[in-house]
Amino acid sequence: MEDVGPLAYPPADASATGPRSHGSGTERRDAVLDHLSSRGTAEAVRLLRELHKEWPDVSIVQRLMHEAQRTYREHSWGRPSAAELRALVQDPRRRLIKDGADLLDLVVSLLKKIQRDLTQGTLPATIFWNETELETLPGGKKSKQRLRFPKDENLISDYLAYSLRQSLAQSGILIDREVQINRNSKGAGDRIDLLLQAPAQADPAHAPRLPDAPLAQAAIEVKGNWHPHLKTAMENQLVDDYLPTLNTRHGLYLIAYFPNDQWTAAERKPPAAGQTPQALGETYNIQADQLSQTRDLDVRAFVLDRTARRPAQRNT
Template identity: 30%
Template structure:
């Protein structure tokens, strides 16, 4: 029915038009903005329906069909993966970390490599940097040596932070060169800690997220904790008492909450506690 359109209706139409524009753009930025709006207005239930619509449009517009060569490569590699976004790269790295953990405790266990033999049946863990170097090497073996990622060149490196001598641990970069000669880079930062670290229960947020992700404008991160435990751990090692100040299930609960809190529309974070019991 025809009627006079008042200021309130004009405002409502303007609001709906903005959302429609965001939805129909169907790119990463518009989808992230819809996520941000939903996060800012959690009580507006109807916005969640518009978010679902925005995600559907984005999937349709952003989907890149695999090329014939990639399909052929997939058929010849049971573990091969095609990586088109950061979430997919995070999952591939998580799977690789699971493989590393199984190898540490497998038929020919390697976990002894991460413990120093002091003699007299006494051992102590290797340093965080040595643990990080081990993980980097095994990630290279899996992701680059075995060609798990089929459609991108993968580089895994140790890097330095913004403070003198500081190492930000491991960066996994997956690069795709498109037909126009442009490069699409996806980077995942892996922050590594031993369970004796004084900040093990806070550094996911204070270090990985607030420093390495937000400051460096990266969007994807993994917080990796090496859980060292052994009856043969030398009690004179000052790290022994620190490591026993928190239980594994307690740390898991803390990190799960931090992961939920820090994973937003613009950042994706996961954690992994690796069993290094000897």
């Protein structure tokens, strides 16, 4: 860092990307940074990250940091061994986890299975709703009108953690709930809804692991479709806060969808009428793609539809 630092002071116009002035230290600085980025090693990524933290508005530092990260990921990919390939062929349920992207692929496939169970299987979506058929009307009169509103996000996250653990038993993948990060002086801090960690690593002979990143990691942020910060939390919480703190690029923004027309109690403000899981998926997949491209991340969105199935006509 001491060798690179003196060459990395930003020019007067820190965001300038035009022709470089000859005969100044800028050209030499940029040549050193270009060389550092092209190495694509864990140490190069670490140094460029530190420089980016010191000068976040210097466009060349940010660009070269992203290039170094891409080069590092290319070098750190480990070819499956013959034993791993045999195990995959013998048991199609097995998945090879080499990094956070593989971990997210696995989680999304399991979430799709949970969705099929909710939509077509034996698991009723009503377990995610609070329901009662007894209401006291003005004057003390009783009514059998059904009242329904969703369970809170913590209970939804608890179920997802339980379900994923059941599916991933014996896999060595850790699933933690309410992991606390960014603690303040009073001991309080932010809490990640779900954190997945897999014992995957790069081949140390070709690309040592990044500092402080011993595991493949993926963070999941869960939001109900009624949440007042639904539109901004993917960026403000997941991307700006959780992923940098965990030193990982991989995150999933999971939206629990509860339809407005099945919401009959006033305990929680329902979402806007006309909202559909398809529209939510399109909107937040676009947002995830944009954040992934601009921040050099792997961010995805998933909508879990909690629509309660209608009872058969003979049962109504």
